[in-house]
Amino acid sequence: MLLEATDYLRLFYREHDQPESRLEVRLAEVYQEYRRSQTYWQTPAELAYGAKVAWRNSTNCIGRIFWQSLNVRDLRHLTTAEEIFAALVEHIELATNNGSIHPYISIFAPQQPGKKGMRIWNPQLIRYAGYRQADGSVVGDPEHCKFTEICQHFGWKGKGTPFDVLPLIIQMPDRPPQWFEIPSKAILEVFLSHPDYPWFADLGLKWHALPAVSDWRLEIGGISYPTAPFSGWYMCTEIGARNLGDVQRYNLLPIIAEKMGLDTRSKLSLWKDRALVALNTAVLHSFAQQGVSIVDHHTASSQFIQHMEREAQAGRMVPADWGRIVPPISASATEVFHTEMENVCLKPNFFPQQASYS
Numbered sequence: 001m002l003l004e005a006t007d008y009l010r011l012f013y014r015e016h017d018q019p020e021s022r023l024e025v026r027l028a029e030v031y032q033e034y035r036r037s038q039t040y041w042q043t044p045a046e047l048a049y050g051a052k053v054a055w056r057n058s059t060n061c062i063g064r065i066f067w068q069s070l071n072v073r074d075l076r077h078l079t080t081a082e083e084i085f086a087a088l089v090e091h092i093e094l095a096t097n098n099g100s101i102h103p104y105i106s107i108f109a110p111q112q113p114g115k116k117g118m119r120i121w122n123p124q125l126i127r128y129a130g131y132r133q134a135d136g137s138v139v140g141d142p143e144h145c146k147f148t149e150i151c152q153h154f155g156w157k158g159k160g161t162p163f164d165v166l167p168l169i170i171q172m173p174d175r176p177p178q179w180f181e182i183p184s185k186a187i188l189e190v191f192l193s194h195p196d197y198p199w200f201a202d203l204g205l206k207w208h209a210l211p212a213v214s215d216w217r218l219e220i221g222g223i224s225y226p227t228a229p230f231s232g233w234y235m236c237t238e239i240g241a242r243n244l245g246d247v248q249r250y251n252l253l254p255i256i257a258e259k260m261g262l263d264t265r266s267k268l269s270l271w272k273d274r275a276l277v278a279l280n281t282a283v284l285h286s287f288a289q290q291g292v293s294i295v296d297h298h299t300a301s302s303q304f305i306q307h308m309e310r311e312a313q314a315g316r317m318v319p320a321d322w323g324r325i326v327p328p329i330s331a332s333a334t335e336v337f338h339t340e341m342e343n344v345c346l347k348p349n350f351f352p353q354q355a356s357y358s
């Protein structure tokens with residue numbers, strides 16, 4: 001831990017053009033505190049910059065050109081599930097900003113040495129329930145059938161529609177988990193229509209504006225923050241290709257292709273490809289029409305190339321996982337497809353962690 005603390009503080013002072021003497025003073029403080037308590041308290045500035053650099057080091061993220069504009073909320077002092085729930089609702093409202101989305105992260109208490117940290121059980125702050133039916137079919141998002149059953153076990157009752165927002169489950173260290181319903185007024189949703197197909201709106205599809213990842217661990221300078229939900233805006237393919245297009249998710253390609261009058265019995269009609277483009281066109285059209293921030297995969301690709309160029313100017317390489325950066329549709333039509341990438345793990349960074357529920 002001390003080695004990671006030293007490495008991070010060196011980075012912090014170097015990137016803020018601070019003299020070595022200032023760094024030595026800070027390091028002495030940290031070493032002294034560590035000797036006493038096996039940990040140390042990071043300053044608000046060290047915390048905020050660490051979160052930005054963790055984003056800069058995120059190998060799966062195509063949107064890193066904006067890493068310096070992250071809004072960091074230092075909420076390490078909150079101690080009860082109720083006040084953390086209130087802070088999460090405030091996060092959703094601040095980040096959504098009526099559609100003009102700003103990147104936010106809320107950082108809660110660090111994990112104490114030798115103890116379990118507090119956790120949000122949900123993978124994202126806003127996710128739709130999945131209800132398994134008697135005939136094996138699913139109403140809602142099949143990815144969340146198990147989580148939905150856990151919520152129902154805790155006493156939560158969903159309406160049973162395909163787009164019921166799941167409650168937040170917050171667990172404080174050494175306490176039982178508690179669930180909280182997010183007020184619907186806090187959740188902005190976009191109803192999906194297509195510029196050329198009037199029947200598209202009749203499918204009754206929508207998606208929420210804010211992606212907010214809540215089950216990754218933020219690690220800065222040897223300190224672990226197991227609850228540090230971060231949110232930004234969507235790239236259209238996340239909704240139009242994966243969430244609504246995957247067979248194991250809402251599986252909408254067959255229905256859309258049918259409505260388009262395509263021959264879904266023959267692969268040669270490329271009906272899946274044409275339905276994917278229609279779905280992504282609908283997502284971009286609807287978000288733009290309703291004034292909600294989103295980025296198309298071509299723009300995001302160009303921004304990532306620009307980010308790599310800017311980082312090279314700063315003398316830094318951009319660690320990236322090609323398979324996660326390249327969009328799931330039209331891959332070779334985006335510049336990132338033709339770009340060499342090196343997948344290394346730098347710190348500070350975000351790390352997936354063991355699900356809180358078994």
Ligand SMILES: N=C(Nc1cccc(CNC[C@@H]2CCCN2)c1)c1cccs1
Binds near residue numbers: 212231232234235238
């Ligand atoms: N647009 C976003 N999408 C995003 C970013 C990081 C992680 C995730 C969650 N992806 C998890 C899925 C499921 C496994 C592989 N991908 C979504 C953002 C989320 C938070 C800021 S931007």
